[in-house]
Amino acid sequence: MKKYLSRKVTAALEALHYEGRVKLTFEKPRVESHGDLTTNVAMLLAKTAGKNPRLLAQEIIGALELEPDLVSGVEIAGPGFINFKFTDRFFNRQIGEILSRGREFGRLDIGGGKKTQVEFVSANPTGPLSVGHGRQAAIGDTIATLLQWTGHDVTREYYYNNAGRQMRMLAESTYARYRQLFDPAYPFPEDGYQGEYIKEIAERVKSEQGEALCALEKEQALELCKSLAEGALFESIKNVLERMGVRFDVFYNEDSLYTSGKIKEVVDEFRKLGLAYDNEGAVWLKTTELGQEKDRVIIKSTGEPTYRLPDIAYHREKFRRGFELIVDIFGADHIATIPDVLAGVKALGYDPENVKVVIHQFVTLLREGEQVKMSKRAANFVTLDELIDWVGPDAVRFFFLMRSISSHLEFDIDLAKEQSEKNPVYYVQYAHARIASILRFAVTEGVTESADASGLQGVDFGLLKEASEIALVKLLLEFPATVESACMGFEPQRLTTYLHDVATSFHKFYHDHRVVIPERELSRARVGLCLASKLVLANGCMVLGITAPESM
């Protein structure tokens, strides 16, 4: 549609010798009465041409050569918009295209097979995943799928660290809880992890090992506790991710950066570049020379690196592994680390433009109208597992994706739990199930042989002329563009909003017109429209990672 008009208007501009002065764009007007597409070229040209935009528009229209069976109207409106209206035929003939592309409808080629990595969740195995991780999992997984749908070669990656201070504390907490099973007075470390899950892990250690750890040297016992706790936590993390339908291709261990010498390599290289120096026993990175406000420590005086160093090394490895587009999904609390990492990567000779950092804001849970305060240390925090238990994986994913990434997300548990029939996700799924039901009925009544496109050869979709039919078709045809804009802007909420609109448009069509009717040809055309709607809903749900049920 845009392509067609773009060709025609360009030709007109050339005929008038206005070509190349401004960028020609078409947009879908918000208001339906303004037509199907609009362009503002006349207004943009007005300045350089020194003419009234409405007069210019008139000139352009005069030079246009359009086919009347495709375009039914062209008019000048407002300050100088040129509005185009297409014929119903132009739209409804494209239903056939949706049907023939089927489960592929909405897929695009624009990525050109670009090797792309999406890193997300990346929580260290020190506790169960929180609802915040859940939002990240939903966002990351959906962005990854969107990238696949737009023709990128995508790797989903989880980066974790099973060494360091946090893991040490995990081991000590587990060990203390274990010892408390035998001696309730055994002291618990001051900064230990308070959560119940530590006690559960300790119970597991006891059932597997009995009293054996009490007899061991403490260091040895801690080592054992660490690996048992890590194993248990990773198992639960993978389990809950699986419940959400998230599967990673690669789990990348930070430790491998040390054992393979990559960390040292980076430090040496910074020294060689004159970007690293020693001061007060620590190694500093001259981030000031890289456009930052102050220099940063990369190796502490204790000899341990700060998080920046492995992060930089890791990002370099991403480039070295051949990723052309690197997408990092981070929570708002990690925002401060990004400039250092990007500056470091740039200093090492890689283009930070190829790293897209997507930062999402936090999730607030509401229960009985009260905000649920959450802290990993304190015992009161809602895990992702619990949230899924309450509202189900589809609602969890959909809710997490409904809001724009940069907005705080408020998740009302009671609403999602008690009034689930009012969830938008059910609204969308219901539309899909309803269509499935109609198609089954159409088959029973002999309108078509099967509930797919195979029985619809030679159907004349031109028979669809009703307002709610055409409105639905137009909306369905916007699916690929919606996938594209959701992907390019890293804004999955565009898709949830869109699917809700499709469901609304379908419900309205359903309400206005019966599908299975005596007029056989019209009935078959409507079956085609139902099928096309079902495909768009199903494909959209697939991208969002939620189910599209055949019945509810």
Next chain:
RNA sequence: GACCCCGUAGCUCAACUGGAUAGAGCAACAGCCUUCUAAGCUGUAGGUUGCGCGUUCGAUUCGCGCCGGGGUCACCA
């Protein structure tokens, strides 16, 4: 104090990257099932887009300054 995100209907949020008359869902009110799923549809009401300047044909969107909420500012990750 510095930097980042947010501020849109009573509530939760959209708004296709600067377009025309700012839209949905809850909540409120009034209607619609003898018929393919009423988990649905139709209508009413609800707004100075936090406030003020500026940029231009045109601003919820871009810039500056305030106000309010959240976040980050370690030799923690």
